[in-house]
Amino acid sequence: MLLDGALPERVSDHDGVPAMIEAFKSDTDGKKVNLGPGMYCDDDAKTWVLPAVAKARKILLTDPNFNHDVLPQLGYPDFVSVARQITFGDTLDTRTIVSMQTIAGTGANQFFAHFMSDALRPAKVYLADFYCFASSSQGFATGDIDNDGWAIRHFTKCANGKMEFAVAQSFSKNFGLYGERIGALHLVVDNRNIAARVEETLKRIARAEITSPPGFGAKIIATVMQTSALREQWQQDIKTMSSRLQNIRQRLYDELTKRSTPGNWGHFVTDVGISKHLSLGIC
């Protein structure tokens, strides 16, 4: 048979995070807690539908114009517009930036790697944080979108505003839309001539891999950001999540310290965000 001789007897081990999610689901222990996947949960360890998202869902559902027409190759225009605004803030108009909607952060990274592979024809593409920012937690560090956007906005001004770089953006965490796979890729380039060629290359890549991205998550985010009451609700939801995470860190630090647990745990309260590197070494 064709496939029998072609596939290796043992394929690579399960990828850590998805395998952990599946193992957790199968575990029957009543006290189980899953600390692996990067998904925000409430005090009952349940994932959270942001109130802003719940309200946007209702608006969409009752909108007689809510349809399922195919999106443009680069994505839902209103979504792409707000994604650019969230990322670049008041630096948006100071640089030439090509943006597209992607399948969350994974899709953004993958499209960027594909783009760089097409453009530069390297043997391999390594994605380093310096050239391609991975923006997956904007809002979780300080509870404020603009504060958290400082680093990316700073780089738009580097090298006299000439530095070229990319941003792979995910809205999985800060909109709680993990399963709708909503993200964006932004390429900050030198001039409009390059931008036109970059855009055509990205369209070709999108056409080959997905034709166009999915609509629902994009329309939710656009609805939130373009409705002032929902935008304020979302900013409140961001503060709710970031402050709860800070609170958990403080409580964990207090419990470890109270038990005189060997080790230095101060970094629990100096670090920020949804993840925590435990520095436990090999157990």
Added chain:
Amino acid sequence: MLLDGALPERVSDHDGVPAMIEAFKSDTDGKKVNLGPGMYCDDDAKTWVLPAVAKARKILLTDPNFNHDVLPQLGYPDFVSVARQITFGDTLDTRTIVSMQTIAGTGANQFFAHFMSDALRPAKVYLADFYCFASSSQGFATGDIDNDGWAIRHFTKCANGKMEFAVAQSFSKNFGLYGERIGALHLVVDNRNIAARVEETLKRIARAEITSPPGFGAKIIATVMQTSALREQWQQDIKTMSSRLQNIRQRLYDELTKRSTPGNWGHFVTDVGISKHLSLGIC
């Protein structure tokens, strides 16, 4: 600058269909009709939200358990189950079949090409209808899902039930969910040992390119197929679309014949489906 020298001065011409959609949108002629893209429209030339889908949307969006948790790598299990049922019908239990949710038909084809490239390491991968069925219009030919599924189900029995092949399935047309990018890839294989290795390879590909597929379209379809009243509504919606298309073909044939238009137009009423090859030659 890095990108300036790397990108070609002129990238390939716009892909035909998306470029046509954009040109149509920009055209200000009041009598414009877009015959290019493969999207079903009603008598007012508007795309149609299927009644079954509208009802499923309402169920989902008023369900307090409707969340946006990340899906498993191979997709929403209830959706994958109904996609298998729609494709294979009563042949489903006669073969070993590995299935996954994909970004519509484009994603299914692209994942299959990626899979075959990984498995066989060819110089290029050509997707031929013989080895990989493109199932994008099931229901449109005869108005009946099972009738239209005959060909694929027939091949499950070929070579004494040993033939290995793939199906790249799209629900863009038969659920009108073009913009939600909902499809599936099925690999019919010889035995469970191969199936396990195929599944691990597909998971690895999904993890690298998208992590997991989007939830909304999958949950719509699962809701429709698992609710008997909605399933009946959907079967009616399929008949509505396929019979309207037959009616249009007949009307077009009548108008061409009435005008004694040079040419042979009988194929208009003998062909079926959402597209029509006009055989006009080079104009």
